[in-house]
Amino acid sequence: MLASLSNSTIKQYNTSLKLWWQFCIVHNIDVYKPSLSAVLKFLSAQFNNGCAYGSLNSHRSALSALIGNNLGSNDCVKRLLKGAYKLKPTRPKYSNTWDPQLVLNHISTWIPNSDLSLEKITKKLVTLLAICTAHRVQTFSLIKLENILLSDSGIKINISDIIKTSGPGRDQPVLFLPYFRENISICPATVLSDYISRTKNIRPEGTNILILTYKRPHKPATTQSISRWLKQVLSESGVDTSVYGAHSTRHASSSAASSAGVSIETIRKTAGWTASSNSFARFYHRPVINEGEFAQSVCLSG
Incomplete structure (x- = not known):
């Protein structure tokens, strides 16, 4: 039982x-x-x-x-x-969400990857994983080196461990990080490759978990650590972390994808919802905040 x-x-x-x-x-x-x-x-x-x-x-x-x-x-x-x-009807935690571009603009200044501290390249990696896959922090903490497959178009990551959405008859998640040739500063596949190279010599023997703590003795990062790093990056980027936590990256990226015209089926598949799930429609599909929209429409109308 x-x-x-x-x-x-x-x-x-x-x-x-x-x-x-x-x-x-x-x-x-x-x-x-x-x-x-x-x-x-x-x-x-x-x-x-x-x-x-x-x-x-x-x-x-x-x-x-x-x-x-x-x-x-x-x-x-x-x-x-x-x-x-x-x-007392259940209400979504967020009525709106933040624009992922805020965070991407911030971490795009963290270049080149080879010059970044271990702390910064670790935070850059987990942030891009969160924004580009819309998966939970739990999923990132379970990524194993042997399940990372490199190709010319990007990097495929198979998740073999049981996660929250795992169940009989359900496919395990497969993450895909493409190469952004046109903007290498926020290319998730490049950052992942550089992170693997960077941690090769500090990785404890027998440790096959991808994400490590950036402080010695560089143990596998827990979900709590990854969540804390994400929240720190959000705060540095100008996101109000008194309202939005690390999990809000799931709301922000899926909502932005929907606004950009990505089909709900693609969003569900990418973020790990089943075909019958209505979680996106009920809890995650939120308007992206643009606090300057009214002023811009007035001042730039001429």
Whole structure:
């Protein structure tokens, strides 16, 4: 059972199950064999304590895994969740997003790659990976050297490890970084090649993970480190990081691609959504901020 759950899901369920445990102790309820009314009272109590639909759904999933009995699909539970959604509908984290060109303009001044510090070329690489693939930070932390395939047109990266979107019958992600011959300063394939050469002699023996920490002893970078580096680059580029986090690169790049006329099917395939997924339409397709648009239209109209 536990093997079917990711580490992040287990952590998420732990929070729900602790609340359930406390609720059962206070109300003298059997933790493993509660009545349906007890479950409904628990979910209602969490809603009254401020939980929105997403949190309640997480609680339902955790209890379903613990208790079973098709709890998650019970009509009463589903109706309660539906009511919670209507009273507190799930809203996207961002109503708009930033223009990736801001960040690309900033890192394009970091040249040549051979003269960059290990810190800067590392941050340049993770930023271009994020903007050019729209994948999660988790995916970048799992890139392995043996899964990087070079060709004349670009670099293909196979992701062999299980990630958030992995599942039976689903293809594993394949990232592709093209060569930008016309703008070598932000060419993702060139930066990746230069990074591999740069880290060749400092890579710990037996380490096949691509992205390393730029401080000794140069261990494989964690998702937390990569997220922190991305956020630092966003801040340096003028993006308001009090609003936008590292994950917002996924919103920004996919929205910019859509605005440029790229098909939703291509965006889904590139960013790792399934053909049936509506995540892009619901949460990621956001207008790109252009705060000077009104002034420009007025001042440049003549």
